[in-house]
Amino acid sequence: MAEEIIKQYQSHIERELDRRLPAADLYPVDLHRAMRYAVLDGGKRIRPILVYSAGRVVGAPFKSLDGLACAVEFIHAYSLIHDDLPAMDNDDLRHGRPSCHRAFGEALAILAGDALQALAFQLLGQDVTIISNPTVRLQMLCILARAVGSLGMVGGQAVDLAAVDHELTLAELDSMHIHKTGALIRASVLLGALSQPQLEQSFLERLDHYAKCIGLAFQIRDDILNVIGDSIALGKSTGSDRALCKPTYPTLLGLDGSREHTKLLCQDALASLDIFGSEAEQLRWIARFIIERTY
Ligand code: FPP
Numbered sequence: 685m686a687e688e689i690i691k692q693y694q695s696h697i698e699r700e701l702d703r704r705l706p707a708a709d710l711y712p713v714d715l716h717r718a719m720r721y722a723v724l725d726g727g728k729r730i731r732p733i734l735v736y737s738a739g740r741v742v743g744a745p746f747k748s749l750d751g752l753a754c755a756v757e758f759i760h761a762y763s764l765i766h767d768d769l770p771a772m773d774n775d776d777l778r779h780g781r782p783s784c785h786r787a788f789g790e791a792l793a794i795l796a797g798d799a800l801q802a803l804a805f806q807l808l809g810q811d812v813t814i815i816s817n818p819t820v821r822l823q824m825l826c827i828l829a830r831a832v833g834s835l836g837m838v839g840g841q842a843v844d845l846a847a848v849d850h851e852l853t854l855a856e857l858d859s860m861h862i863h864k865t866g867a868l869i870r871a872s873v874l875l876g877a878l879s880q881p882q883l884e885q886s887f888l889e890r891l892d893h894y895a896k897c898i899g900l901a902f903q904i905r906d907d908i909l910n911v912i913g914d915s916i917a918l919g920k921s922t923g924s925d926r927a928l929c930k931p932t933y934p935t936l937l938g939l940d941g942s943r944e945h946t947k948l949l950c951q952d953a954l955a956s957l958d959i960f961g962s963e964a965e966q967l968r969w970i971a972r973f974i975i976e977r978t979y
Pocket residue numbers: 726727728729730762763764766767772779837838841864865902903906979
């Protein structure tokens with residue numbers, strides 16, 4: 685996928701996010717400003733782009749994906765706000781700017797995260813762009829709730845925090861990554877695909893496998909970038925995993941071993957797309973981007 689297409693997606697997503705966020709002058713103003721600060725003008729928008737790209741593969745109408753794309757990005761933004769808090773990773777920098785709690789204070793940052801999570805689920809309930817079939821909507825809502833709850837992202841985060849100063853086996857590390865980061869990526873792909881009302885089960889299974897592979901690869905690459913990445917390009921601090929004594933792929937497998945692991949996951953992801961034609965090119969591009977990215 686050309687850089688130009690990514691940029692087009694990103695500006696479309698920016699507009700859709702902006703439209704769905706409370707206005708900056710709406711009471712309570714400070715809370716709404718904190719929410720807008722955390723969501724707008726930052727981030728690669730990988731999860732929304734996955735919603736659009738998965739929808740495209742199965743022929744879902746483009747317009748039916750806007751609300752879903754925003755819902756997954758609101759969840760992502762909430763998770764980053766909370767992840768940066770002093771009680772968690774204690775990071776001062778996010779998207780090249782002060783993290784939300786550094787800009788607005790801890791209490792407001794916690795509340796902005798809470799409100800963004802609520803807004804995501806409100807969208808699944810009432811956003812007019814999302815497929816109108818109530819059974820599918822409910823299914824989507826449950827997929828997202830499960831992906832971000834204690835058996836998904838939040839559970840993975842709890843394991844991550846408890847693992848500080850501990851050694852994990854490869855299987856435990858896999859499980860932590862799959863939940864903390866992989867679950868929301870997987871939900872993004874599933875929600876996009878379910879926007880096609882006549883979706884074939886076999887297509888859903890292939891896309892689900894693709895999503896599981898790239899979700900794990902994404903976090904392994906994140907671990908690698910925490911060691912070798914450039915803080916300015918990433919817009920966040922590097923070296924923090926080591927400073928916080930976190931178990932990571934590079935500590936367990938080394939940098940080369942970690943890269944090799946992402947390559948195998950990428951190959952597996954691409955193989956699961958082999959039943960699709962050129963309509964899956966965007967998903968193929970994303971799988972390669974995830975393991976090669978420098979930001
Ligand atoms: C970077 O994504 C983020 C991750 C690799 C996910 C890490 C997981 C968490 C922060 C979960 C935290 C959960 C809770 C409940 C606090 P990215 O590179 O796509 O970010 P971008 O928006 O900067 O592009």
